[in-house]
Each structure stands twice: as C-alpha cells, then as structure tokens.
Amino acid sequence: MALIVQKYGGSSVADLQKIRYVAEKVAKAHDQGHKVVVVLSARKGRTDSLISLAKEITPIPDPRELDVLLATGEQENVALFCITLKAMGYDACSLLGFQVAVQTSDLYGKASILKVDTQRILDELDKGRIVAVAGFQGVDEQGNITTLGRGGSDTTAVAVAAALNAHLCEIYTDVDGVYTTDPNVYPKARKLKRISYEEMLEMASLGAKVLEIRSVEFAMKYNVPIHVRSTFTEEEGTMVTQETKDMEKVLVSGVAFSKNEARVTVKRVPDRPGIAFRLFRPLLTQGIVVDMIVQNTSEDGFTDLTFTVPKPDLLRTMNVINEVAKEIGATKVIGDENIAKVSIVGVGMKTHAGVAAKMFETLAKEGINIMMISTSEIKISCVIEEKYTELAVRALHDAFELDKV
Amino acid sequence: MALIVQKYGGSSVADLQKIRYVAEKVAKAHDQGHKVVVVLSARKGRTDSLISLAKEITPIPDPRELDVLLATGEQENVALFCITLKAMGYDACSLLGFQVAVQTSDLYGKASILKVDTQRILDELDKGRIVAVAGFQGVDEQGNITTLGRGGSDTTAVAVAAALNAHLCEIYTDVDGVYTTDPNVYPKARKLKRISYEEMLEMASLGAKVLEIRSVEFAMKYNVPIHVRSTFTEEEGTMVTQETKDMEKVLVSGVAFSKNEARVTVKRVPDRPGIAFRLFRPLLTQGIVVDMIVQNTSEDGFTDLTFTVPKPDLLRTMNVINEVAKEIGATKVIGDENIAKVSIVGVGMKTHAGVAAKMFETLAKEGINIMMISTSEIKISCVIEEKYTELAVRALHDAFELDKV
Numbered sequence: 157m158a159l160i161v162q163k164y165g166g167s168s169v170a171d172l173q174k175i176r177y178v179a180e181k182v183a184k185a186h187d188q189g190h191k192v193v194v195v196l197s198a199r200k201g202r203t204d205s206l207i208s209l210a211k212e213i214t215p216i217p218d219p220r221e222l223d224v225l226l227a228t229g230e231q232e233n234v235a236l237f238c239i240t241l242k243a244m245g246y247d248a249c250s251l252l253g254f255q256v257a258v259q260t261s262d263l264y265g266k267a268s269i270l271k272v273d274t275q276r277i278l279d280e281l282d283k284g285r286i287v288a289v290a291g292f293q294g295v296d297e298q299g300n301i302t303t304l305g306r307g308g309s310d311t312t313a314v315a316v317a318a319a320l321n322a323h324l325c326e327i328y329t330d331v332d333g334v335y336t337t338d339p340n341v342y343p344k345a346r347k348l349k350r351i352s353y354e355e356m357l358e359m360a361s362l363g364a365k366v367l368e369i370r371s372v373e374f375a376m377k378y379n380v381p382i383h384v385r386s387t388f389t390e391e392e393g394t395m396v397t398q399e400t401k402d403m404e405k406v407l408v409s410g411v412a413f414s415k416n417e418a419r420v421t422v423k424r425v426p427d428r429p430g431i432a433f434r435l436f437r438p439l440l441t442q443g444i445v446v447d448m449i450v451q452n453t454s455e456d457g458f459t460d461l462t463f464t465v466p467k468p469d470l471l472r473t474m475n476v477i478n479e480v481a482k483e484i485g486a487t488k489v490i491g492d493e494n495i496a497k498v499s500i501v502g503v504g505m506k507t508h509a510g511v512a513a514k515m516f517e518t519l520a521k522e523g524i525n526i527m528m529i530s531t532s533e534i535k536i537s538c539v540i541e542e543k544y545t546e547l548a549v550r551a552l553h554d555a556f557e558l559d560k561v
Numbered sequence: 562m563a564l565i566v567q568k569y570g571g572s573s574v575a576d577l578q579k580i581r582y583v584a585e586k587v588a589k590a591h592d593q594g595h596k597v598v599v600v601l602s603a604r605k606g607r608t609d610s611l612i613s614l615a616k617e618i619t620p621i622p623d624p625r626e627l628d629v630l631l632a633t634g635e636q637e638n639v640a641l642f643c644i645t646l647k648a649m650g651y652d653a654c655s656l657l658g659f660q661v662a663v664q665t666s667d668l669y670g671k672a673s674i675l676k677v678d679t680q681r682i683l684d685e686l687d688k689g690r691i692v693a694v695a696g697f698q699g700v701d702e703q704g705n706i707t708t709l710g711r712g713g714s715d716t717t718a719v720a721v722a723a724a725l726n727a728h729l730c731e732i733y734t735d736v737d738g739v740y741t742t743d744p745n746v747y748p749k750a751r752k753l754k755r756i757s758y759e760e761m762l763e764m765a766s767l768g769a770k771v772l773e774i775r776s777v778e779f780a781m782k783y784n785v786p787i788h789v790r791s792t793f794t795e796e797e798g799t800m801v802t803q804e805t806k807d808m809e810k811v812l813v814s815g816v817a818f819s820k821n822e823a824r825v826t827v828k829r830v831p832d833r834p835g836i837a838f839r840l841f842r843p844l845l846t847q848g849i850v851v852d853m854i855v856q857n858t859s860e861d862g863f864t865d866l867t868f869t870v871p872k873p874d875l876l877r878t879m880n881v882i883n884e885v886a887k888e889i890g891a892t893k894v895i896g897d898e899n900i901a902k903v904s905i906v907g908v909g910m911k912t913h914a915g916v917a918a919k920m921f922e923t924l925a926k927e928g929i930n931i932m933m934i935s936t937s938e939i940k941i942s943c944v945i946e947e948k949y950t951e952l953a954v955r956a957l958h959d960a961f962e963l964d965k966v
Binding site for chain 1: 577581611614615617618619622623625626627629630632633636637639640641643644645647648653654655657659660681704705706
C-alpha cells in the first residue's frame with residue numbers, strides 16, 4: 157500500500173464523461189489499496205474563458221480579484237469529481253486551497269507555494285476517503301485567494317506529494333511521456349523511460365511543455381519521483397527522478413527547441429565597467445527576463461552586446477534599450493524576431509567531451525549558421541535562424557542517435 | 562455617514578452590464594460618505610444550471626460537494642463586481658464565506674448562520690474599501706463550505722448587517738417593494754411604505770416571495786431595519802421594521818395567497834390520546850412540513866382529521882398516511898391538490914375585533930366555500946378551492962380597502 161498523488165490536467169477533466177473516466181482510474185488505484193490524493197485542474201479552456209470575461213470589464217483586471225474568479229475553475233472540477241466518486245459508491249472529499257491549506261506568497265497570479273499543511277488531507281485519508289485537491293490555488297498569510305500561474309496544478313501536485321512524503325507523484329496528461337524531441341517535428345522521436353530532474357528542467361525551460369518548470373524544481377528539491385503519463389492509456393510514461401549512474405551513460409537525452417525568443421544587438425557599446433548593469437537594470441525593473449547574453453571581444457574600447465528576450469517582450473525591450481543606448485553612446489540597436497533556440501540536453505555531457513563539437517559540426521553540415529551559443533553542465537544551446545529549426549532538430553536527433561535506446 | 566449593507570439579487574447582477582450598473586449605484590453611496598458592504602447573489606440562473614450539471618452525474622449529488630460547486634456562483638460575481646469597481650477607480654475587496662467568516666451549521670444545502678465575524682470586514686472598511694461579500698455561503702466549524710438554501714443571500718445580508726450593527730440593510734431586487742397583494746393578481750395592489758417584521762413573516766411564509774423568510778426572522782431578532790427596493794429605479798421601496806403605534810391603526814396590511822399546498826383528510830380516526838402523534842410522527846421523520854391541522858368534533862369516539870402539506874410532498878404523504886391509517890383503523894384517506902390558502906395579515910388585528918367576521922362574510926358573498934380556517938394574532942388564513950383564489954384575493958383587497966392609504 158502506497159500513498160500516491162495523481163494530477164489530472166484540464167484536457168483530462170474537460171467534461172463530465174472525462175471526469176467519470178478519471179474517477180474510475182482513481183477508484184481502481186484506491187481498490188488496489190493505495191491511499192490516493194488527486195489534484196485537478198480546471199476543465200480545458202475554463203481559465204481562459206474566465207480571463208476573457210474579466211477582460212471584457214477592463215484590459216488589466218485587478219489581480220487579487222482575478223484570482224478569486226479563476227479559482228472557481230478548479231473548485232467546480234473537484235466538486236464534480238467528488239460527486240462522481242460518491243455516486244460510484246466511493247467515499248471522497250474535495251479540499252480547496254484554503255482548506256488544505258496551501259500557503260503561498262501574496263503575488264497574485266504568480267504566487268509561490270511556501271508550505272502545504274498535511275493534517276486535513278491525512279485526516280481524510282485515514283477515514284478511507286479519496287481526497288481531491290483543487291490545483292492552481294492557495295491562500296496567502298491573510299487568507300486571500302492566490303493562484304500559481306500557468307501550469308500551477310503541476311506544482312500543487314508535487315508540493316502536496318512532497319509535504320505528504322508520497323511514494324510517487326503521477327502527472328496524467330494528454331501526452332504519454334517525455335520524448336527525445338517533439339514528435340510533431342520529428343516522428344523518430346522516442347519516449348524516454350527515465351530522465352533526471354536537471355535534464356527535465358532544461359527540457360522544460362527550453363520549450364518542451366510537458367511539465368511546469370516550478371513543479372520540477374519542487375520535485376528536485378524534495379526528491380519526489382514524478383511519473384509523467386497519459387490519462388487515456390495504461391502504458392508506462394516517463395519517470396522523472398534523481399540522476400542515476402545509468403543515466404550518465406547516455407550522452408544526450410533530448411533535443412529541445414524554442415521559437416519564443418527574440419534577439420537584440422546593441423552596436424558599439426563603450427566597453428567599461430558598469431555598462432552591462434546600465435543596459436540590463438531597466439529590463440529587470442520591467443520584469444523582462446533576459447536569457448542568453450553574448451559580448452564580443454572589445455575593439456578600440458567598444459564592443460557589441462547581443463542578448464535574447466521572450467518574443468512578446470521585444471517591443472518593450474527595444475523601447476527601453478533605445479533609450480539607454482542613447483545615454484551610453486551606443487550607435488545602434490537591432491531587434492530580430494526570426495530566431496530560434498535549439499538545445500541538446502543530457503547529464504552524460506558532464507563526463508564526456510566532444511559533445512559541443514559534434515553539435516556544431518552537425519549544424520555546419522546542414523549549412524545552418526550559429527548566431528549565439530550558451531552552455532551549462534548538461535546542455536548546449538545555439539541560436540539559429542528560425543526557418544532552420546526543424547532541420548536542426550532532426551539533424552541533431554540523428555547525429556546523437558536519439559531514436560535508439 | 563452611515564454603515565449600510567446592500568444586497569443585490571441574481572437578476573440585478575445577471576451580466577456584466579448589470580454588474581456595472583450596480584457598481585455605479587454602490588459607488589454613489591460610497592461617494593456620499595457611507596461605508597458600504599455589498600452582498601451579492603450568483604447571476605440569475607447560475608445556481609440552477611450548476612445543480613443541473615451535478616444532476617447529470619447523479620439524481621442526488623453528494624450534499625457537501627454540491628455546496629462546493631454552488632458556492633462558485635457567488636464567488637464569480639463578487640470577483641467580477643470588484644474588478645468592475647477597481648476599474649472604475651474605487652478600492653474594493655471581495656470576501657467569501659470563509660474569509661468573512663460566516664460560520665454556519667453543517668447542514669449542507671440548508672445551513673443556518675451561527676455567527677458572522679466582523680473583524681476582516683471592518684479592517685477593509687477602515688482602509689476606505691467597498692467590501693463585497695459572497696452571499697448564500699458560509700463555512701462550518703471544520704472549514705467545510707456550506708450553503709444556506711434558496712434565497713440565502715438575503716439571510717447573509719441581514720446577518721452581516723446585524724453583526725456589524727449596520728444602520729440599514731437594503732435589499733435590492735426586481736420588484737420595487739412589498740405590496741398589499743400580488744399586483745399580477747390585482748392591479749389595484751398598493752406598495753406599502755412600512756410593514757412590521759411580524760407581518761412580513763406572515764406575508765413571506767404565505768407566498769409573497771419578496772424576502773426570504775429566515776432573513777426576516779434574523780432582522781426581527783436583531784432589530785435590523787430592512788429597506789426592500791428596486792435595483793433599477795431610485796424610488797423608495799418598503800421599510801420592514803419593528804412594529805410602531807402607527808401600524809396598529811391599520812386593520813389589515815395585505816392579502817397573501819399560496820397555491821403550493823395540498824389537503825389530506827383522514828376519515829373516522831379513533832379519537833384517543835396519541836393518535837395525532839401516530840399520524841404526524843412519520844411525516845416529521847420524512848421532513849414533510851404539516852401546515853394547518855383541523856380536527857372535527859368527535860362522534861361515537863371517531864373523528865375526521867384534515868391537514869395541509871406542500872403540494873410536492875402530497876404523494877409521499879399519501880403513502881405514509883395510508884399505512885398509518887390502516888394500522889389505527891381509520892377508514893379512508895383523501896388527498897386534494899386543488900386548494901389554495903388565502904390570508905389577510907395585519908398587526909392591527911390584535912386590537913380590533915370583527916376582522917375575521919368580515920373576511921368570512923366577504924368570501925361568502927362571492928359564494929366561496931371555506932374548507933379550513935387557521936388564525937394567529939396577526940393573520941387569518943382560509944383554505945378554499947384553488948379556482949377561486951384570484952376572486953378571493955380581489956374581494957378581500959376591496960373589502961378591507963387596501964388600495965387606500
């Protein structure tokens with residue numbers, strides 16, 4: 157008998173039929189003798205339609221009240237889910253953010269989980285009940301409702317699993333696991349049996365949308381094993397766990413890519429201390445996240461600085477940087493939306509040389525120019541022209557033989 | 562400067578346009594220097610559609626979880642309302658049942674309010690905010706969400722007003738006050754300027770659907786003046802207050818009627834102690850509310866017993882009573898759905914004789930047979946054939962000159 161946390165996303169609980177299907181799955185785990193805590197999202201599209209409703213009132217709805225509105229989506233679903241389980245003859249109990257309680261920071265719309273109380277959940281489990289926790293929501297110190305932002309239910313699930321010291325956190329979704337790359341881009345993509353937290357973090361932040369990034373951080377911090385799998389099949393998915401010796405044997409685990417970035421180049425920046433700070437501080441204060449930064453070698457006391465920002469922030473970034481450029485005497489600012497970032501990820505890189513060389517060689521062979529490079533212990537990212545994205549992904553997938561186990 | 566509680570019903574906040582209209586009304590009261598607490602219902606039809614959704618799963622949804630589901634209706638509306646006020650430049654804060662907190666019993670779907678904490682509301686008012694409280698919902702001692710049943714938002718409003726010791730509780734609705742009788746039945750019906758709690762209770766329980774009955778009981782207990790008025794006009798409505806000397810001058814304040822009752826007659830009941838208990842106990846245990854009871858004088862140790870129950874409960878009542886009748890040796894049970902109850906209500910009756918006589922005379926003149934009679938200090942009710950309802954209402958309205966002030 158194990159204590160299991162299962163999380164079902166919006167497409168898995170999109171209507172009453174699907175809720176029934178999920179209830180049967182959960183009941184089965186319960187019948188097998190497991191203590192089951194279920195974390196549910198709002199039904200697919202619900203959060204978006206509530207946001208649209210609020211935006212009919214005003215373009216920027218009050219964040220506290222927007223969270224009160226959005227929290228109803230998960231509340232509806234846990235109630236419908238427990239009504240279903242009860243009608244099937246199972247004892248069940250829904251718990252909302254404040255009832256658990258899921259304590260969060262007070263940053264409405266993007267709150268972080270600070271603490272998950274386990275008493276109420278454990279009490280209900282002890283009564284033999286299946287517990288359904290509303291994902292995505294919590295309460296701050298004053299008891300105000302908060303939400304965790306996009307994909308927040310993943311984080312709720314992992315945080316609840318960590319607090320309960322659960323044996324396993326199963327994330328049920330509409331894909332059946334983590335792949336070596338996006339199967340829509342390359343059908344030869346292979347489902348991974350296992351992946352380390354670190355690799356998953358790199359894959360997630362690079363655009364593989366299987367797991368919300370904060371949930372992986374949480375899982376890594378508290379060592380919660382995650383099983384990412386499909387709601388609609390019985391097949392094993394992908395285990396996300398601590399790094400094992402086994403994993404290191406594999407050079408590269410996956411190829412990730414993102415088309416969501418834009419590049420900004422500032423020409424002839426005077427190369428003196430404090431210049432980078434002058435440039436990036438105003439972006440920071442505006443909440444714009446700078447990802448990669450490359451600085452050319454200095455010539456005659458001047459240098460070129462290139463960096464990437466999320467594509468939706470490009471316009472704001474250009475406005476800010478044009479101002480600063482004038483102040484510091486840089487000659488020109490160039491923005492470019494037509495870029496993509498392609499990355500290879502793998503814990504095996506730590507102990508193997510030559511991975512970077514092979515990546516550059518592969519791209520060169522395809523005639524793809526590399527605009528920027530950044531590396532970490534377990535990943536290498538290259539910025540290339542957007543139109544070559546799919547070509548690069550396929551070539552790298554082949555070069556590192558990711559279709560083979 | 563006063564502390565005012567304003568309650569808006571589902572038809573007053575049915576969509577974003579109406580919510581905006583209400584927000585402007587509330588903002589106006591705030592601008593006049595009042596501290597305003599607003600209690601909102603779910604939008605019209607929302608509660609019913611959520612119940613329907615739950616009933617698609619099972620005919621009798623789990624009551625705890627149904628309350629979790631239904632509570633989202635008011636939650637949505639307070640959030641949308643505060644988003645609107647904030648967009649208008651007013652500071653506002655929504656509070657749900659658990660945040661206030663509105664403490665209730667744990668009878669899901671029909672919970673009673675035990676206590677309303679005022680600290681959080683007062684804190685928000687002190688910050689100059691308009692406070693929007695979600696009606697209809699509360700939490701029990703364990704923090705489970707409860708709802709108060711039909712019309713529960715009225716009760717929330719009065720309970721909040723009582724706890725805050727508010728100067729006034731305004732109930733905004735789609736009618737513009739309490740009338741001497743239903744204007745749809747008799748266009749000569751006149752809007753009352755004032756009515757006592759006791760009269761309002763009788764009017765409400767007799768089928769005038771302006772105020773939820775428990776809210777009037779609450780108001781009477783804590784002496785909260787209620788102003789019932791229309792959301793969509795500026796006109797004064799009806800004040801519901803303690804009885805005043807003035808009110809006693811009026812013999813009859815209104816004519817109420819109800820077509821929602823059915824009559825059951827048990828023939829030749831042995832007239833011995835404990836028989837009534839034998840008959841009515843099984844109805845009590847089934848939650849069937851018996852309203853009027855009439856027992857004929859006994860002949861040869863036998864009597865006929867007649868009583869009324871809500872029409873929807875007639876079938877269940879007949880099943881129960883037929884069983885009991887066999888056991889106690891009564892000869893026959895007759896059910897009759899085609900009845901109505903017509904009543905005249907007025908605190909003046911306490912001190913005036915001849916009101917009953919005039920009522921019976923009026924009905925007799927119209928050739929309407931009286932089947933049952935029941936009286937209280939401030940009301941007289943007659944059961945008559947249903948088809949005569951409107952005729953009786955008009956005749957009584959004329960006889961007591963209710964169209965004149």
